[in-house]
Amino acid sequence: MNFELESYVAQILKDIREKGIEAVKEYSRKFDGYDGEFLVSEEEFEEAERQIPEKDKKIIKRTIERIWEYHEKQLENDKLYIKNASLYGIIYKPVRRIGIYVPGGKPLPSTLMMVGVPAKIAGVKEIAVTTPPKNGKVNPYVLYVAKLLGIKEVYKLGGIQAIGAMAYGIGMKKVDKIFGPGNKFVNEAKRQVFGVVGIDSLAGPSEIAVIADESANKEYVLYDLLSQLEHGKDSKAWLLTTSRELAEYCSRDGIEVVLCKSLEECAEKANEIAPEHLEIITKEPLKLVDLIENAGAIYLGEYTPVPAADYFLGVNHVLPTGGAAKFSGVLTVMDFMKRISLAYVSREEFLAERYLGIRLAEIEGLEMHKKSMEVRR
């Protein structure tokens, strides 16, 4: 843990909790050089739309369609069943109000598509977007995507102050859960407000591992590795291969090449790394899927490069990083819903089985629990 970062962020969040909107304004001036209204106006939405070429509008609409189509299949029905005249199961309800953080470093309209589409499918009623302004403006593509998704609440707010505003409800209604990637300050702020609100995950630097054999096209593999590194100097790229030729071809700065004796060994290495993205470019890629336990996403064959998945396949690009694939997974529609346990027990079922509960309450020494079961006739 980085204690300096932690206390720096904690101090700013405390300030925001205590001083409210004045603190948010102060940090906004300081970090974003912004001093105006936070909420994006109707006119700004319209201006943004005018700035985007028709061709790009079509591209964005088509991409949203693809993402929608893919994610729609994730929506789950309530899981109820009847037994002994009793009803048991799980029902799903959408989170009522969410916040989406869209980073400003690079204009990333795709982030808003990837988080906004499954939120809409889940049935989230209220969506607030925060994104740091650049020269007082929000990237027009971000506003256009918001408009297409019916999101009207977009705030020119970045960094720690955006996370604080959403979590504590300052300058806006408090949200129930915060989504979206960010830099280390945003991430740490999300970590610290976890509990006050829900958070999606803590996104770190991007990663790729490629498992490839001698059948793989060397150029494709190399560009896939390089494209991941372009995200920033902390990004990581591994090549796990049985081909010495490919290993040599891809050996360069920033790429960690591991020459393995077998594809099984490559798979085991991949499980140890638990990469955000795993490409499998081998003669029979499906063969390896059973061996993979830890990866955020598995992309198979020569025509499923990570950038395709990032942008247009329709699959989600919000994925666990830094080994988190060992315990968490890709963003889905269900991250915007809550599982609620449900039971409606019949008198017969209850009376026939309560002896179990009564004895267990005795063993655990909970007298009133016992009484609550005994008192029923």
Add this chain to the structure above:
Amino acid sequence: MNFELESYVAQILKDIREKGIEAVKEYSRKFDGYDGEFLVSEEEFEEAERQIPEKDKKIIKRTIERIWEYHEKQLENDKLYIKNASLYGIIYKPVRRIGIYVPGGKPLPSTLMMVGVPAKIAGVKEIAVTTPPKNGKVNPYVLYVAKLLGIKEVYKLGGIQAIGAMAYGIGMKKVDKIFGPGNKFVNEAKRQVFGVVGIDSLAGPSEIAVIADESANKEYVLYDLLSQLEHGKDSKAWLLTTSRELAEYCSRDGIEVVLCKSLEECAEKANEIAPEHLEIITKEPLKLVDLIENAGAIYLGEYTPVPAADYFLGVNHVLPTGGAAKFSGVLTVMDFMKRISLAYVSREEFLAERYLGIRLAEIEGLEMHKKSMEVRR
């Protein structure tokens, strides 16, 4: 945030990270008064089994059966579909190794049943249990449940040092995700190791809300409210009712009574509270379910008291507290599995649609992403 608690826990975790097993031993001596082997021996398992009456063994087996039956239905198939000669979807893989914390304050064999059973159903290969020893021993019921579930790795380790040992792999193999409730120190330690490992949730004091009308049996309602308060002085109980008589009958220390004009108003209050448990004891309880958005569990009718659900119904009693039901839900089998995104795209599909990705990469200014899509033929 409680900064004193935070830095106290951070200091102990730091000590454990830096000094390893010696620090774990030191804290174990200090907090649990224990100085022996951490791993429970074969003999201790056998001794525990001898101590449990045959009648209780049957009770525990039957309870596990019920929990198993309920949770088995939660296991999900991979969700794959084929479109344009491409394969898309989500596959599920179990977390490889988990840790379960079983609190020692009260002997809680039911905790281990509630966490262990869905873990086994999910296919988790390795399960490590930590629980603070009392006079050098683990509660025999906990060991018996572990044995029934095929869990051999039980450690006499409690508190912050148990969470540290599991998260950093000290005195045992590192786990991937930590489950189970604990006191405020355990909770804070779980919060701080989140990211290094996964965690299930941050459990706070127990809560119940009861929605009841004039048809409800007053005695049943009162005992349900009281049984929740027996968990500790921080526990909370709300009665939301349209019946003045019931409101008066239940008015006493620790119970917050809200007299409402309609059942709809009761439901809206419940949504604001987002209670861990919500009982609906009205003439037509199913009628209100559609109105409930925020609750960990909904128990309907006169024969579904919380203690029955805690112990023997088979539903899970690990639930969100302190308003966390606004963004999270009940523990299920899927909390022990990871969703992995999968795509295997055909050449035709890729070539036909890549113009979308190429343009989006241009908009976001990622040159190598563009190249990786362009280079494919």
